[in-house]
Amino acid sequence: MSESSGSPLPTEKEEPASPHSSSSEFKTSTVFVNQFQTEAIPAVKQEATPKGPARRTSKRPGGRARGTHLTQDKAEKVKELRDIGSCWLCAIQRDECTPGSPCDRCYKRALRPQADLILGCDRTKLPDLKDYFIPDVITSMHDTNTLKNFVNRHIRRFTGNTIRIKFTFIYGLPGLDHDVVEFEPKTNELLRQFQYIIDPATGRQDRVEKASPPLGITKFDNEDTKIWEKYLNDLVEHHLDGFAEICFEDEPNDFQFRLLKLMCNLKPEDKNEKLLLREMFRLLMVTYIMGHTVTIPDASREQYLSKLKNFRSAPYGRDCSPRMANRQFKYFFLTLHKEIMNSVLRKLQFLIRSSKGCTKWTSAFCTILGLAMVLEDQQRTIHLVTDTDFAQGKITAERAARQAEDTCRVIDDQFLFLASLFRWKYNRQFNPLRDGVDKKNEKIFGPRAMLFINEVDNLVREKCECLPCVIRLPWNVY
Ligand SMILES: [Zn+2]
Numbered sequence: 283m284s285e286s287s288g289s290p291l292p293t294e295k296e297e298p299a300s301p302h303s304s305s306s307e308f309k310t311s312t313v314f315v316n317q318f319q320t321e322a323i324p325a326v327k328q329e330a331t332p333k334g335p336a337r338r339t340s341k342r343p344g345g346r347a348r349g350t351h352l353t354q355d356k357a358e359k360v361k362e363l364r365d366i367g368s369c370w371l372c373a374i375q376r377d378e379c380t381p382g383s384p385c386d387r388c389y390k391r392a393l394r395p396q397a398d399l400i401l402g403c404d405r406t407k408l409p410d411l412k413d414y415f416i417p418d419v420i421t422s423m424h425d426t427n428t429l430k431n432f433v434n435r436h437i438r439r440f441t442g443n444t445i446r447i448k449f450t451f452i453y454g455l456p457g458l459d460h461d462v463v464e465f466e467p468k469t470n471e472l473l474r475q476f477q478y479i480i481d482p483a484t485g486r487q488d489r490v491e492k493a494s495p496p497l498g499i500t501k502f503d504n505e506d507t508k509i510w511e512k513y514l515n516d517l518v519e520h521h522l523d524g525f526a527e528i529c530f531e532d533e534p535n536d537f538q539f540r541l542l543k544l545m546c547n548l549k550p551e552d553k554n555e556k557l558l559l560r561e562m563f564r565l566l567m568v569t570y571i572m573g574h575t576v577t578i579p580d581a582s583r584e585q586y587l588s589k590l591k592n593f594r595s596a597p598y599g600r601d602c603s604p605r606m607a608n609r610q611f612k613y614f615f616l617t618l619h620k621e622i623m624n625s626v627l628r629k630l631q632f633l634i635r636s637s638k639g640c641t642k643w644t645s646a647f648c649t650i651l652g653l654a655m656v657l658e659d660q661q662r663t664i665h666l667v668t669d670t671d672f673a674q675g676k677i678t679a680e681r682a683a684r685q686a687e688d689t690c691r692v693i694d695d696q697f698l699f700l701a702s703l704f705r706w707k708y709n710r711q712f713n714p715l716r717d718g719v720d721k722k723n724e725k726i727f728g729p730r731a732m733l734f735i736n737e738v739d740n741l742v743r744e745k746c747e748c749l750p751c752v753i754r755l756p757w758n759v760y
């Protein structure tokens with residue numbers, strides 16, 4: 283297939299796409315949304331708690347009556363619990379947790395006749411999930427020493443010939459000027475690059491080897507991260523709609539595109555909800571950048587590259603990318619990627635652990651849905667990365683496929699955990715996609731969130747008829 287056929291921006295990885303790739307019809311995000319219209323929620327009996335003024339006067343927020351002291355044994359347990367944190371089920375149900383695995387409450391829960399054991403007694407702190415969501419398979423090539431060794435192995439010297447280029451980081455959105463310096467290569471490795479182009483007929487990504495100009499970055503300093511962060515923030519601020527169009531351009535079904543558009547239009551009034559949604563959009567964009575090649579705009583390619591010594595236009599074609607500079611740009615974006623992933627997971631942990639009931643449903647829903655989209659993109663990139671290792675002869679085809687499948691399965695498992703937390707937190711009290719919305723809800727949520735909920739509801743109803751298999755997927759086992 284031809285270069286012009288497809289991907290908004292080619293992916294610089296070194297491996298072919300696998301069945302896990304974005305061409306798959308049933309996406310994590312699709313399934314996550316669709317489950318809420320159909321699922322039956324297991325009844326969970328809330329333990330009776332004292333209510334009213336008596337409780338407020340007799341107990342401090344920590345739960346112990348004034349003037350009383352804990353026994354030494356109890357005090358040690360409280361300290362231990364503070365260190366390890368209460369388990370998710372106790373936290374969500376506002377129960378008192380105990381150390382141990384399982385905790386006393388979870389032990390009792392498991393003995394109930396129709397116990398829902400999917401979540402188990404789990405104390406995972408959500409920010410810890412970032413190591414699964416941004417796995418070593420992706421990060422190792424951007425490690426400082428790996429990058430230095432790569433430069434030493436393939437570059438003889440930088441010539442000092444500096445060219446300022448407006449690079450494209452997300453096809454169709456404004457680029458950013460950056461100085462790159464021509465180098466004398468030691469090997470031919472940096473004069474080629476594997477890109478993956480989507481075949482619109484099959485949805486598969488085909489590996490194409492392209493010529494890559496010998497350009498890299500020579501000046502590194504910490505200030506650079508600020509430049510990239512500002513660039514990313516500007517894109518989120520002013521080009522979110524454009525990004526939504528590009529993000530799912532290759533998808534045969536417009537379900538995710540329309541979901542993302544609804545999220546872009548949500549614009550919550552609450553300051554913290556606004557921040558969380560913005561953070562989620564930053565995460566989507568930086569994940570997209572990490573999974574795609576940084577390119578030189580086709581229209582100015584000749585003009586820029588003619589400044590190279592010994593320039594010949596012949597080898598360079600569409601979506602031309604300096605492979606060395608591309609790796610270096612990703613080095614900076616990876617730092618941002620980790621920071622933003624951490625921030626989103628931290629905010630989500632706070633949201634799910636907070637005592638606020640269903641009022642934050644929309645924010646939690648959008649965050650987990652956004653994470654599903656992010657993780658689908660990550661899984662596609664993981665397959666490309668391991669395929670590139672195979673194409674370069676570093677590993678066998680079987681090993682590449684197994685490594686990608688294993689890493690993606692772990693991501694699926696951890697996402698299932700997040701989706702289960704969401705269900706435990708909200709669905710017993712409130713699930714607008716299942717129960718519908720009424721006037722009472724309108725007061726709680728305000729008009730914007732209500733409009734969002736109604737539109738998502740309509741979209742899922744429209745699409746669930748053409749996605750009947752979704753209800754049989756593992757997400758719906760509960
Ligand atoms: Zn517990």
Ligand SMILES: [Zn+2]
Nearest residue numbers: 369385388403
């Ligand atoms: Zn527990």
